[in-house]
Amino acid sequence: MSSTTSRSLARGRHEVSIEGTRQVFHIAGTGPVCLVHSGGPGIAWEYLRMPALEEHLTMVYLEPIGTGSSGRLDDRSDYRIDTYARFVHGVVEHLGAPTVFLLGHSHGGFVVQRYALDHPDRVAGAILYSTSPVTGEEFWADAMANIGRFPQRLPHRPAAREIPDAFQRALAAQDDEAYTTSLREILPAYFADYWAHEQDLAPLRAALNAWIDPMHGEEPAPFDVRDQLRSLDVPTLIISGVHDFFGGTRWARVAHEGITGSRLTVLENSGHMGHLEQPQEFTRAIIEFVRP
Structure with a gap:
Protein backbone atom coordinates (compact mmCIF):
# COMPACT_ATOMS: atom_id res chain seq x y z
CA MET A 1 0.00 0.00 0.00
CA SER A 2 1.34 3.40 -0.95
CA SER A 3 2.16 5.76 1.91
CA THR A 4 0.18 8.48 0.13
CA THR A 5 -2.96 6.58 -0.88
CA SER A 6 -4.07 4.91 2.35
CA ARG A 7 -7.55 5.99 3.45
CA SER A 8 -6.05 6.34 6.95
CA LEU A 9 -4.07 9.37 5.68
CA ALA A 10 -7.02 11.74 5.29
CA ARG A 11 -6.15 15.18 6.65
CA GLY A 12 -7.33 16.16 10.11
CA ARG A 13 -7.82 14.49 13.48
CA HIS A 14 -7.82 10.71 13.84
CA GLU A 15 -8.01 8.24 16.66
CA VAL A 16 -7.37 4.53 16.97
CA SER A 17 -7.56 2.12 19.90
CA ILE A 18 -4.20 0.56 20.79
CA GLU A 19 -4.07 -1.97 23.61
CA GLY A 20 -7.50 -0.70 24.63
CA THR A 21 -6.33 2.92 24.94
CA ARG A 22 -7.33 5.82 22.68
CA GLN A 23 -4.45 7.14 20.58
CA VAL A 24 -5.13 10.46 18.85
CA PHE A 25 -3.07 11.83 15.97
CA HIS A 26 -3.33 14.61 13.41
CA ILE A 27 -2.43 14.50 9.72
CA ALA A 28 -1.38 17.46 7.58
CA GLY A 29 0.60 17.92 4.39
CA THR A 30 1.45 15.77 1.41
CA GLY A 31 4.33 13.52 0.42
CA PRO A 32 6.15 10.66 2.17
CA VAL A 33 4.82 9.88 5.63
CA CYS A 34 6.65 11.32 8.63
CA LEU A 35 5.37 10.41 12.08
CA VAL A 36 6.19 13.04 14.73
CA HIS A 37 6.56 12.30 18.47
CA SER A 38 6.71 15.34 20.76
CA GLY A 39 8.74 15.67 23.93
CA GLY A 40 8.29 15.99 27.65
CA PRO A 41 7.00 13.44 28.30
CA GLY A 42 3.65 15.13 28.69
CA ILE A 43 3.92 18.27 26.54
CA ALA A 44 1.05 18.93 24.14
CA TRP A 45 1.96 18.30 20.53
CA GLU A 46 1.07 21.70 19.05
CA TYR A 47 4.44 23.34 19.79
CA LEU A 48 5.97 20.94 17.27
CA ARG A 49 3.64 21.76 14.37
CA MET A 50 5.84 22.28 11.29
CA PRO A 51 3.92 23.86 8.38
CA ALA A 52 7.06 24.23 6.26
CA LEU A 53 7.61 20.47 6.33
CA GLU A 54 3.96 19.85 5.49
CA GLU A 55 4.72 21.21 2.03
CA HIS A 56 6.99 18.20 1.44
CA LEU A 57 5.82 15.45 3.80
CA THR A 58 2.61 13.96 5.12
CA MET A 59 3.12 14.85 8.77
CA VAL A 60 1.46 12.59 11.32
CA TYR A 61 1.54 14.36 14.69
CA LEU A 62 0.92 12.09 17.67
CA GLU A 63 -0.74 13.18 20.87
CA PRO A 64 1.33 10.82 23.01
CA ILE A 65 -0.66 8.67 25.42
CA GLY A 66 -1.28 10.50 28.66
CA THR A 67 -1.51 13.88 26.89
CA GLY A 68 -4.24 15.91 25.23
CA SER A 69 -7.15 13.94 23.83
CA SER A 70 -5.33 10.60 23.90
CA GLY A 71 -6.24 8.13 26.60
CA ARG A 72 -4.60 7.55 29.96
CA LEU A 73 -3.04 4.27 31.03
CA ASP A 74 -4.56 2.39 33.96
CA ASP A 75 -1.16 1.50 35.39
CA ARG A 76 0.92 4.63 36.01
CA SER A 77 4.12 2.57 35.86
CA ASP A 78 3.42 1.80 32.18
CA TYR A 79 4.48 5.29 31.09
CA ARG A 80 7.83 4.05 29.82
CA ILE A 81 9.77 4.54 26.60
CA ASP A 82 9.03 1.02 25.39
CA THR A 83 5.30 1.63 25.93
CA TYR A 84 5.36 4.85 23.90
CA ALA A 85 7.23 2.91 21.18
CA ARG A 86 4.51 0.24 21.12
CA PHE A 87 1.91 2.95 20.53
CA VAL A 88 4.01 4.34 17.70
CA HIS A 89 3.97 0.89 16.15
CA GLY A 90 0.21 0.72 16.52
CA VAL A 91 -0.16 3.96 14.57
CA VAL A 92 2.31 2.83 11.89
CA GLU A 93 0.30 -0.37 11.46
CA HIS A 94 -2.95 1.59 11.31
CA LEU A 95 -1.61 3.95 8.64
CA GLY A 96 -0.78 1.02 6.40
CA ALA A 97 2.38 2.59 4.98
CA PRO A 98 5.16 0.02 4.42
CA THR A 99 7.75 2.38 5.87
CA VAL A 100 7.63 5.82 7.46
CA PHE A 101 10.03 8.52 8.48
CA LEU A 102 10.08 9.17 12.22
CA LEU A 103 10.85 12.51 13.85
CA GLY A 104 11.33 12.48 17.61
CA HIS A 105 11.95 15.64 19.62
CA SER A 106 13.62 15.44 23.05
CA HIS A 107 11.89 12.59 24.94
CA GLY A 108 10.25 11.73 21.62
CA GLY A 109 13.75 11.10 20.32
CA PHE A 110 14.21 8.37 22.93
CA VAL A 111 10.98 6.80 21.65
CA VAL A 112 12.11 6.99 18.03
CA GLN A 113 15.44 5.35 18.84
CA ARG A 114 13.67 2.53 20.67
CA TYR A 115 11.24 2.04 17.80
CA ALA A 116 13.93 2.11 15.11
CA LEU A 117 15.90 -0.51 17.00
CA ASP A 118 12.82 -2.73 17.45
CA HIS A 119 11.32 -2.25 13.94
CA PRO A 120 14.07 -1.14 11.52
CA ASP A 121 12.16 -2.65 8.59
CA ARG A 122 9.34 -0.10 9.09
CA VAL A 123 11.60 2.97 9.26
CA ALA A 124 12.49 4.86 6.07
CA GLY A 125 14.60 7.21 8.17
CA ALA A 126 14.94 8.44 11.75
CA ILE A 127 15.25 12.13 12.63
CA LEU A 128 16.64 12.56 16.15
CA TYR A 129 16.00 16.14 17.15
CA SER A 130 17.41 17.72 20.32
CA THR A 131 17.75 14.35 21.97
CA SER A 132 20.29 11.87 23.31
CA PRO A 133 21.09 8.15 23.20
CA VAL A 134 21.49 8.13 26.98
CA THR A 135 20.05 9.70 30.12
CA GLY A 136 21.04 8.99 33.69
CA LEU A 208 1.48 25.70 26.02
CA ASN A 209 -0.14 22.83 27.91
CA ALA A 210 1.34 19.83 29.66
CA TRP A 211 0.30 16.79 31.65
CA ILE A 212 2.56 15.71 34.46
CA ASP A 213 4.43 12.49 33.78
CA PRO A 214 3.18 9.91 36.30
CA MET A 215 6.65 8.37 36.32
CA HIS A 216 8.33 11.77 36.85
CA GLY A 217 10.87 10.81 34.21
CA GLU A 218 11.93 7.69 36.07
CA GLU A 219 12.38 4.37 34.26
CA PRO A 220 13.36 1.01 35.74
CA ALA A 221 16.83 1.88 34.43
CA PRO A 222 18.24 5.02 32.73
CA PHE A 223 17.76 5.10 28.98
CA ASP A 224 20.97 4.03 27.27
CA VAL A 225 21.09 2.60 23.75
CA ARG A 226 24.62 3.66 22.84
CA ASP A 227 25.87 0.12 22.27
CA GLN A 228 22.72 -0.90 20.39
CA LEU A 229 22.92 2.06 18.03
CA ARG A 230 26.16 0.72 16.61
CA SER A 231 24.13 -1.98 14.86
CA LEU A 232 21.30 0.31 13.73
CA ASP A 233 20.89 0.03 9.97
CA VAL A 234 18.46 2.91 9.42
CA PRO A 235 19.23 6.23 7.68
CA THR A 236 19.52 8.75 10.51
CA LEU A 237 19.60 12.53 10.73
CA ILE A 238 20.59 14.15 14.03
CA ILE A 239 19.70 17.80 14.63
CA SER A 240 21.05 19.71 17.62
CA GLY A 241 21.27 23.30 18.81
CA VAL A 242 24.50 24.65 20.26
CA HIS A 243 22.64 26.35 23.12
CA ASP A 244 20.42 23.41 24.07
CA PHE A 245 20.58 23.25 27.87
CA PHE A 246 20.41 19.45 27.63
CA GLY A 247 24.14 19.33 26.97
CA GLY A 248 24.34 21.45 23.84
CA THR A 249 25.55 19.20 21.03
CA ARG A 250 27.40 16.84 23.37
CA TRP A 251 24.88 13.99 23.30
CA ALA A 252 24.01 14.52 19.64
CA ARG A 253 27.65 13.94 18.79
CA VAL A 254 27.66 10.75 20.86
CA ALA A 255 24.73 9.48 18.79
CA HIS A 256 26.37 10.61 15.54
CA GLU A 257 29.58 8.79 16.38
CA GLY A 258 27.64 5.65 17.28
CA ILE A 259 25.32 5.41 14.27
CA THR A 260 27.12 4.40 11.10
CA GLY A 261 26.44 6.76 8.22
CA SER A 262 24.36 9.21 10.27
CA ARG A 263 24.18 12.89 9.38
CA LEU A 264 24.62 15.62 11.98
CA THR A 265 23.17 19.11 11.56
CA VAL A 266 24.29 21.64 14.16
CA LEU A 267 22.17 24.78 14.56
CA GLU A 268 24.58 27.42 15.77
CA ASN A 269 21.94 29.92 16.97
CA SER A 270 19.40 27.56 18.53
CA GLY A 271 18.66 25.90 21.82
CA HIS A 272 16.20 23.05 22.25
CA MET A 273 13.71 24.48 19.72
CA GLY A 274 15.59 24.84 16.45
CA HIS A 275 12.45 24.46 14.35
CA LEU A 276 11.34 27.81 15.82
CA GLU A 277 14.70 29.58 16.07
CA GLN A 278 16.28 28.56 12.76
CA PRO A 279 13.31 27.24 10.77
CA GLN A 280 14.90 27.56 7.34
CA GLU A 281 18.05 25.65 8.30
CA PHE A 282 15.99 23.07 10.19
CA THR A 283 13.60 22.49 7.30
CA ARG A 284 16.39 22.37 4.72
CA ALA A 285 18.25 19.66 6.64
CA ILE A 286 15.16 17.45 6.79
CA ILE A 287 14.13 17.96 3.16
CA GLU A 288 17.63 17.06 1.98
CA PHE A 289 17.53 13.97 4.22
CA VAL A 290 14.17 12.63 3.02
CA ARG A 291 14.72 13.48 -0.66
CA PRO A 292 15.06 10.28 -2.77
Whole structure:
Protein backbone atom coordinates (compact mmCIF):
# COMPACT_ATOMS: atom_id res chain seq x y z
CA MET A 1 0.00 0.00 0.00
CA SER A 2 1.34 3.40 -0.95
CA SER A 3 2.16 5.76 1.91
CA THR A 4 0.18 8.48 0.13
CA THR A 5 -2.96 6.58 -0.88
CA SER A 6 -4.07 4.91 2.35
CA ARG A 7 -7.55 5.99 3.45
CA SER A 8 -6.05 6.34 6.95
CA LEU A 9 -4.07 9.37 5.68
CA ALA A 10 -7.02 11.74 5.29
CA ARG A 11 -6.15 15.18 6.65
CA GLY A 12 -7.33 16.16 10.11
CA ARG A 13 -7.82 14.49 13.48
CA HIS A 14 -7.82 10.71 13.84
CA GLU A 15 -8.01 8.24 16.66
CA VAL A 16 -7.37 4.53 16.97
CA SER A 17 -7.56 2.12 19.90
CA ILE A 18 -4.20 0.56 20.79
CA GLU A 19 -4.07 -1.97 23.61
CA GLY A 20 -7.50 -0.70 24.63
CA THR A 21 -6.33 2.92 24.94
CA ARG A 22 -7.33 5.82 22.68
CA GLN A 23 -4.45 7.14 20.58
CA VAL A 24 -5.13 10.46 18.85
CA PHE A 25 -3.07 11.83 15.97
CA HIS A 26 -3.33 14.61 13.41
CA ILE A 27 -2.43 14.50 9.72
CA ALA A 28 -1.38 17.46 7.58
CA GLY A 29 0.60 17.92 4.39
CA THR A 30 1.45 15.77 1.41
CA GLY A 31 4.33 13.52 0.42
CA PRO A 32 6.15 10.66 2.17
CA VAL A 33 4.82 9.88 5.63
CA CYS A 34 6.65 11.32 8.63
CA LEU A 35 5.37 10.41 12.08
CA VAL A 36 6.19 13.04 14.73
CA HIS A 37 6.56 12.30 18.47
CA SER A 38 6.71 15.34 20.76
CA GLY A 39 8.74 15.67 23.93
CA GLY A 40 8.29 15.99 27.65
CA PRO A 41 7.00 13.44 28.30
CA GLY A 42 3.65 15.13 28.69
CA ILE A 43 3.92 18.27 26.54
CA ALA A 44 1.05 18.93 24.14
CA TRP A 45 1.96 18.30 20.53
CA GLU A 46 1.07 21.70 19.05
CA TYR A 47 4.44 23.34 19.79
CA LEU A 48 5.97 20.94 17.27
CA ARG A 49 3.64 21.76 14.37
CA MET A 50 5.84 22.28 11.29
CA PRO A 51 3.92 23.86 8.38
CA ALA A 52 7.06 24.23 6.26
CA LEU A 53 7.61 20.47 6.33
CA GLU A 54 3.96 19.85 5.49
CA GLU A 55 4.72 21.21 2.03
CA HIS A 56 6.99 18.20 1.44
CA LEU A 57 5.82 15.45 3.80
CA THR A 58 2.61 13.96 5.12
CA MET A 59 3.12 14.85 8.77
CA VAL A 60 1.46 12.59 11.32
CA TYR A 61 1.54 14.36 14.69
CA LEU A 62 0.92 12.09 17.67
CA GLU A 63 -0.74 13.18 20.87
CA PRO A 64 1.33 10.82 23.01
CA ILE A 65 -0.66 8.67 25.42
CA GLY A 66 -1.28 10.50 28.66
CA THR A 67 -1.51 13.88 26.89
CA GLY A 68 -4.24 15.91 25.23
CA SER A 69 -7.15 13.94 23.83
CA SER A 70 -5.33 10.60 23.90
CA GLY A 71 -6.24 8.13 26.60
CA ARG A 72 -4.60 7.55 29.96
CA LEU A 73 -3.04 4.27 31.03
CA ASP A 74 -4.56 2.39 33.96
CA ASP A 75 -1.16 1.50 35.39
CA ARG A 76 0.92 4.63 36.01
CA SER A 77 4.12 2.57 35.86
CA ASP A 78 3.42 1.80 32.18
CA TYR A 79 4.48 5.29 31.09
CA ARG A 80 7.83 4.05 29.82
CA ILE A 81 9.77 4.54 26.60
CA ASP A 82 9.03 1.02 25.39
CA THR A 83 5.30 1.63 25.93
CA TYR A 84 5.36 4.85 23.90
CA ALA A 85 7.23 2.91 21.18
CA ARG A 86 4.51 0.24 21.12
CA PHE A 87 1.91 2.95 20.53
CA VAL A 88 4.01 4.34 17.70
CA HIS A 89 3.97 0.89 16.15
CA GLY A 90 0.21 0.72 16.52
CA VAL A 91 -0.16 3.96 14.57
CA VAL A 92 2.31 2.83 11.89
CA GLU A 93 0.30 -0.37 11.46
CA HIS A 94 -2.95 1.59 11.31
CA LEU A 95 -1.61 3.95 8.64
CA GLY A 96 -0.78 1.02 6.40
CA ALA A 97 2.38 2.59 4.98
CA PRO A 98 5.16 0.02 4.42
CA THR A 99 7.75 2.38 5.87
CA VAL A 100 7.63 5.82 7.46
CA PHE A 101 10.03 8.52 8.48
CA LEU A 102 10.08 9.17 12.22
CA LEU A 103 10.85 12.51 13.85
CA GLY A 104 11.33 12.48 17.61
CA HIS A 105 11.95 15.64 19.62
CA SER A 106 13.62 15.44 23.05
CA HIS A 107 11.89 12.59 24.94
CA GLY A 108 10.25 11.73 21.62
CA GLY A 109 13.75 11.10 20.32
CA PHE A 110 14.21 8.37 22.93
CA VAL A 111 10.98 6.80 21.65
CA VAL A 112 12.11 6.99 18.03
CA GLN A 113 15.44 5.35 18.84
CA ARG A 114 13.67 2.53 20.67
CA TYR A 115 11.24 2.04 17.80
CA ALA A 116 13.93 2.11 15.11
CA LEU A 117 15.90 -0.51 17.00
CA ASP A 118 12.82 -2.73 17.45
CA HIS A 119 11.32 -2.25 13.94
CA PRO A 120 14.07 -1.14 11.52
CA ASP A 121 12.16 -2.65 8.59
CA ARG A 122 9.34 -0.10 9.09
CA VAL A 123 11.60 2.97 9.26
CA ALA A 124 12.49 4.86 6.07
CA GLY A 125 14.60 7.21 8.17
CA ALA A 126 14.94 8.44 11.75
CA ILE A 127 15.25 12.13 12.63
CA LEU A 128 16.64 12.56 16.15
CA TYR A 129 16.00 16.14 17.15
CA SER A 130 17.41 17.72 20.32
CA THR A 131 17.75 14.35 21.97
CA SER A 132 20.29 11.87 23.31
CA PRO A 133 21.09 8.15 23.20
CA VAL A 134 21.49 8.13 26.98
CA THR A 135 20.05 9.70 30.12
CA GLY A 136 21.04 8.99 33.69
CA GLU A 137 23.08 10.88 36.25
CA GLU A 138 25.63 12.47 33.91
CA PHE A 139 22.97 13.62 31.44
CA TRP A 140 20.86 15.31 34.12
CA ALA A 141 23.87 16.82 35.89
CA ASP A 142 24.87 18.38 32.57
CA ALA A 143 21.38 19.82 32.08
CA MET A 144 21.11 21.22 35.59
CA ALA A 145 24.56 22.80 35.37
CA ASN A 146 23.51 24.55 32.17
CA ILE A 147 20.30 25.79 33.80
CA GLY A 148 22.39 27.18 36.66
CA ARG A 149 24.60 29.03 34.15
CA PHE A 150 21.68 30.30 32.09
CA PRO A 151 21.61 33.81 33.65
CA GLN A 152 25.34 34.22 33.00
CA ARG A 153 24.90 33.24 29.36
CA LEU A 154 22.34 36.03 28.89
CA PRO A 155 23.41 38.75 31.33
CA HIS A 156 21.64 41.42 29.29
CA ARG A 157 18.26 39.70 29.87
CA PRO A 158 17.08 40.46 33.44
CA ALA A 159 14.33 37.81 33.24
CA ALA A 160 16.99 35.13 32.70
CA ARG A 161 17.85 35.39 36.40
CA GLU A 162 14.47 33.88 37.26
CA ILE A 163 14.96 30.69 35.28
CA PRO A 164 16.93 28.50 37.75
CA ASP A 165 14.35 28.95 40.53
CA ALA A 166 11.48 28.48 38.09
CA PHE A 167 13.07 25.25 36.90
CA GLN A 168 13.08 23.92 40.45
CA ARG A 169 9.37 24.74 40.72
CA ALA A 170 8.74 22.78 37.55
CA LEU A 171 10.56 19.77 38.98
CA ALA A 172 8.48 19.99 42.15
CA ALA A 173 5.10 20.32 40.41
CA GLN A 174 2.55 17.78 41.60
CA ASP A 175 -0.37 18.34 39.23
CA ASP A 176 -1.04 19.26 35.62
CA GLU A 177 -1.92 22.89 36.36
CA ALA A 178 1.22 23.55 38.38
CA TYR A 179 3.36 21.77 35.80
CA THR A 180 1.87 23.75 32.91
CA THR A 181 2.36 27.04 34.77
CA SER A 182 5.97 26.18 35.58
CA LEU A 183 6.68 25.01 32.04
CA ARG A 184 5.50 28.34 30.67
CA GLU A 185 7.79 30.08 33.18
CA ILE A 186 10.87 28.14 32.13
CA LEU A 187 10.18 28.11 28.37
CA PRO A 188 12.91 30.74 27.69
CA ALA A 189 15.50 28.19 28.84
CA TYR A 190 14.66 26.12 25.77
CA PHE A 191 15.88 28.83 23.40
CA ALA A 192 19.21 30.42 22.59
CA ASP A 193 17.57 33.79 23.30
CA TYR A 194 13.82 33.64 23.76
CA TRP A 195 13.55 37.39 24.28
CA ALA A 196 15.03 38.10 20.85
CA HIS A 197 11.93 36.42 19.38
CA GLU A 198 9.48 37.17 22.17
CA GLN A 199 6.87 38.84 19.99
CA ASP A 200 6.59 35.70 17.85
CA LEU A 201 6.93 33.19 20.68
CA ALA A 202 4.67 34.74 23.32
CA PRO A 203 1.48 33.18 21.85
CA LEU A 204 3.09 29.73 21.89
CA ARG A 205 4.14 30.26 25.51
CA ALA A 206 0.64 31.32 26.55
CA ALA A 207 -0.98 28.35 24.80
CA LEU A 208 1.48 25.70 26.02
CA ASN A 209 -0.14 22.83 27.91
CA ALA A 210 1.34 19.83 29.66
CA TRP A 211 0.30 16.79 31.65
CA ILE A 212 2.56 15.71 34.46
CA ASP A 213 4.43 12.49 33.78
CA PRO A 214 3.18 9.91 36.30
CA MET A 215 6.65 8.37 36.32
CA HIS A 216 8.33 11.77 36.85
CA GLY A 217 10.87 10.81 34.21
CA GLU A 218 11.93 7.69 36.07
CA GLU A 219 12.38 4.37 34.26
CA PRO A 220 13.36 1.01 35.74
CA ALA A 221 16.83 1.88 34.43
CA PRO A 222 18.24 5.02 32.73
CA PHE A 223 17.76 5.10 28.98
CA ASP A 224 20.97 4.03 27.27
CA VAL A 225 21.09 2.60 23.75
CA ARG A 226 24.62 3.66 22.84
CA ASP A 227 25.87 0.12 22.27
CA GLN A 228 22.72 -0.90 20.39
CA LEU A 229 22.92 2.06 18.03
CA ARG A 230 26.16 0.72 16.61
CA SER A 231 24.13 -1.98 14.86
CA LEU A 232 21.30 0.31 13.73
CA ASP A 233 20.89 0.03 9.97
CA VAL A 234 18.46 2.91 9.42
CA PRO A 235 19.23 6.23 7.68
CA THR A 236 19.52 8.75 10.51
CA LEU A 237 19.60 12.53 10.73
CA ILE A 238 20.59 14.15 14.03
CA ILE A 239 19.70 17.80 14.63
CA SER A 240 21.05 19.71 17.62
CA GLY A 241 21.27 23.30 18.81
CA VAL A 242 24.50 24.65 20.26
CA HIS A 243 22.64 26.35 23.12
CA ASP A 244 20.42 23.41 24.07
CA PHE A 245 20.58 23.25 27.87
CA PHE A 246 20.41 19.45 27.63
CA GLY A 247 24.14 19.33 26.97
CA GLY A 248 24.34 21.45 23.84
CA THR A 249 25.55 19.20 21.03
CA ARG A 250 27.40 16.84 23.37
CA TRP A 251 24.88 13.99 23.30
CA ALA A 252 24.01 14.52 19.64
CA ARG A 253 27.65 13.94 18.79
CA VAL A 254 27.66 10.75 20.86
CA ALA A 255 24.73 9.48 18.79
CA HIS A 256 26.37 10.61 15.54
CA GLU A 257 29.58 8.79 16.38
CA GLY A 258 27.64 5.65 17.28
CA ILE A 259 25.32 5.41 14.27
CA THR A 260 27.12 4.40 11.10
CA GLY A 261 26.44 6.76 8.22
CA SER A 262 24.36 9.21 10.27
CA ARG A 263 24.18 12.89 9.38
CA LEU A 264 24.62 15.62 11.98
CA THR A 265 23.17 19.11 11.56
CA VAL A 266 24.29 21.64 14.16
CA LEU A 267 22.17 24.78 14.56
CA GLU A 268 24.58 27.42 15.77
CA ASN A 269 21.94 29.92 16.97
CA SER A 270 19.40 27.56 18.53
CA GLY A 271 18.66 25.90 21.82
CA HIS A 272 16.20 23.05 22.25
CA MET A 273 13.71 24.48 19.72
CA GLY A 274 15.59 24.84 16.45
CA HIS A 275 12.45 24.46 14.35
CA LEU A 276 11.34 27.81 15.82
CA GLU A 277 14.70 29.58 16.07
CA GLN A 278 16.28 28.56 12.76
CA PRO A 279 13.31 27.24 10.77
CA GLN A 280 14.90 27.56 7.34
CA GLU A 281 18.05 25.65 8.30
CA PHE A 282 15.99 23.07 10.19
CA THR A 283 13.60 22.49 7.30
CA ARG A 284 16.39 22.37 4.72
CA ALA A 285 18.25 19.66 6.64
CA ILE A 286 15.16 17.45 6.79
CA ILE A 287 14.13 17.96 3.16
CA GLU A 288 17.63 17.06 1.98
CA PHE A 289 17.53 13.97 4.22
CA VAL A 290 14.17 12.63 3.02
CA ARG A 291 14.72 13.48 -0.66
CA PRO A 292 15.06 10.28 -2.77
